[in-house]
Amino acid sequence: MTGEYRLTVPRDFLCPITREIMEDPVVLIEDGRSYELYAIERWLRDNNTSPMTNKPLTDRRYIPNFNLKNAIEEFCAQQELISATNRFLSFNIHYGRIPTEWEEKPMLKIRISLLGGSNVGKTTLARYLQYGEKANFVHLRSTSTIGPDLIFFYLDQLYEDRYVIIIQLTDIPGMERYESCCDNHFRSCHGALLITDSTDIDTLERIELYWYEQLHTKGKEHVETTLVCNKIDLFEENCDDTYRSIYLERAEHFSSSHSMTICHVSALRGDNIQVMFKQLILRILQNKTLLKQITTNNDLIYDTSSTKKDKMQKTSTIQLLNSRTSRQIDISRNSPINCCKYF
Known part of the structure; x- marks a missing residue:
């Protein structure tokens, strides 16, 4: 994450430990704060205190924060759309x-x-x-x-x-x-x-x-x-x-x-x-x-081109089969073995 990007990120979306936007947020039940899952797991392996208050924990359990996760995913999707728009605006x-x-x-x-x-x-x-x-x-x-x-x-x-x-x-x-x-x-x-x-x-x-x-x-x-x-x-x-x-x-x-x-x-x-x-x-x-x-016309063009492509493939397949069949007939007519059987 760049510093410029972080300025636009709501504070609640950032993990207090990593200071990065969370992908899998969980709530530490005792202090009620949300953390990145891997970060709080690593913290609790070495500490028995809250990362935010530094107070001893009597309950080390945590649960997924689905509402926060959905909000972060929606925010990231909007950011990607803005980023894609900005990239497009630089077109030549x-x-x-x-x-x-x-x-x-x-x-x-x-x-x-x-x-x-x-x-x-x-x-x-x-x-x-x-x-x-x-x-x-x-x-x-x-x-x-x-x-x-x-x-x-x-x-x-x-x-x-x-x-x-x-x-x-x-x-x-x-x-x-x-x-x-x-x-x-x-x-x-x-x-x-x-x-x-x-x-x-x-x-x-x-x-x-x-x-x-x-x-x-x-x-x-x-x-x-x-x-x-x-x-x-x-x-x-x-x-x-x-x-x-x-x-x-x-x-x-x-x-x-x-x-x-x-x-x-x-x-x-x-x-x-x-x-x-x-x-x-x-x-x-x-x-x-x-x-x-424009989008509708594009769909029609795509459907038409796909249909033409399918027809061309079918036609080429039929032509290939016909050419193979005709070659087989020519071979059978000119083959010495078949000539002997015929006579």
Whole structure:
């Protein structure tokens, strides 16, 4: 036990002899105090006095303290939950395959959509999350996104010390003629980043009048959203005070009127990208309705994959038996012994 941990432990949970939290507490009948079982046994082998009062004992009997034991176990379970939560809060987002040792663990998939018009920086933002500072050296297409791009990430900490968290990031095309292919992503996402170009106030208006309305109409009722003001580097360098004041006031009004988090980022420099995603992921996991949907979907996926696996195993077994049978038939037909018997 660390000193920091002991500060949170009720005094009654600590054995007076060992000063450690008890695992098997017993009550010494004569002095009415609780001790760790092995500690009081060792004490009574060498002493005939109470460890607390130092008075001679006329009755050396002790009995289990089940109520205290249950209280300690409940406290330890709560501490472990807090510890697991604190470990999870230090997670980072990684691109690529999950570690081999996690492949058999249950997985929860969180779907996040990038929403916004063309040229607001959705793809640049996704690539920065994917490649980090190396994103500037990665060759990117110069054309606009013409279909939903899917990028998968994972968190490097287990949720509740059990679940692997997979993030499906969907870069939805911002051009109007591709809107019909986005409906499914509105309906299925758990979180959405509404991305605007800070240097172009029309992109904020497009978020207000179209993207948010589409998400609200077609998406989940409890989807978590963040208003992302991208290109803050150009906003600070190239925009005058009047424009900045108007843009910021309008963005704040829109986000506050919809109880939405607002985040100022630079997808090019990487400012606040990781923080923004972490906050959104944590809000999704803290949303009981969304977490229930994610967990339910995970169970369905697990059942489906198990069924497919069983079918594949059965199919492979049948194929193996059939191949063995066919080989036996071929052998029997070509065998000299069987040929002699046949003739």
